[in-house]
Amino acid sequence: MSSLDYFLFGIYPYLCLAVFLLGSLMRFDRDQYSWKSDSSQLLRAGQLRWGSNLFHIGVLFLFFGHTVGMLTPHFLYESFISAGHKQIVAMVSGGVFGVLAFIGVTILLHRRLTDPRIRQTSRPSDIMLLVVLWLQLVLGLATIPLSARHLDGSMMLLLAEWAQRIVTFRGGAVELLAQAGPVFKLHMFLGMTIFLIFPFTRLVHVWSGFGTLAYVFRPYQLVRSRNLGMTPRQPLGSRMPGPVDTPARPAAASKPVHKQS
Numbered sequence: 001m002s003s004l005d006y007f008l009f010g011i012y013p014y015l016c017l018a019v020f021l022l023g024s025l026m027r028f029d030r031d032q033y034s035w036k037s038d039s040s041q042l043l044r045a046g047q048l049r050w051g052s053n054l055f056h057i058g059v060l061f062l063f064f065g066h067t068v069g070m071l072t073p074h075f076l077y078e079s080f081i082s083a084g085h086k087q088i089v090a091m092v093s094g095g096v097f098g099v100l101a102f103i104g105v106t107i108l109l110h111r112r113l114t115d116p117r118i119r120q121t122s123r124p125s126d127i128m129l130l131v132v133l134w135l136q137l138v139l140g141l142a143t144i145p146l147s148a149r150h151l152d153g154s155m156m157l158l159l160a161e162w163a164q165r166i167v168t169f170r171g172g173a174v175e176l177l178a179q180a181g182p183v184f185k186l187h188m189f190l191g192m193t194i195f196l197i198f199p200f201t202r203l204v205h206v207w208s209g210f211g212t213l214a215y216v217f218r219p220y221q222l223v224r225s226r227n228l229g230m231t232p233r234q235p236l237g238s239r240m241p242g243p244v245d246t247p248a249r250p251a252a253a254s255k256p257v258h259k260q261s
């Protein structure tokens, strides 16, 4: 293994993860008005509907597939599914959703580059991000025929072990990549780079996207009262004000409270 390998696959992952986590925290803390997906739907909706939906369906599956597939230790699933079968599942599902995401991101990139209004309102980082995602999908799809050459799942196990050692701060990770070819390595490098650029792009909306899952599991709903004097604890049968029937503020609220000295 060369010293470049040691840097790219032993040190660079930690650089990317540190920038991803701390950078996201700092951007949220210092620049919340820029924390958004920056939808361009108002400028042109038609192509966005297809591009964005195909891309998001594909990329969300790939995201969860990579996370679960790479980070689940082999001993946890080996009694249910063999490494070879798991690899075939990964190749087929990754192939289908990879193609969906690829078609989606190609539409998004085409629209961003060719629609004059969207082009004018795009920051360089918006275009660069779509190009990086496009390349990453091409590289990911290019690994499928390579994986088909060794269907026993051995390469997949080595790559998963590399990822598990990196996230658990164990040594000996880089050496596992001795057999990995350039397409796998480029795909891994660009994948880590997406984490590196994450806080400086619109990708920050992914945190909020996953954050909305909290609403599904929340056992209550927050409802804002239209009447300032009405508190959520007020009994249900109490008088509800209509739009023109706005009552005076309750005495307690309108009277200034003087402290007795």
Ligand code: HEM
Pocket: 037, 038, 039, 040, 041, 048, 052, 053, 056, 059, 060, 063, 108, 112, 126, 129, 130, 133, 202, 203, 205, 206, 207, 208, 209, 210
């Ligand atoms: C977690 C769930 C997610 C939600 C709710 C979400 C939502 C959105 C929304 C509302 C937009 C604005 C465009 C539109 O109106 O469709 C958008 C754009 C975008 N999202 Fe997501 N997203 C999610 C996850 C992701 C992931 C995992 C990625 C990539 C790794 C991603 C990459 C992008 C990109 C690149 C754009 C800009 C597309 C363009 O150039 O117009 N999103 N997303």
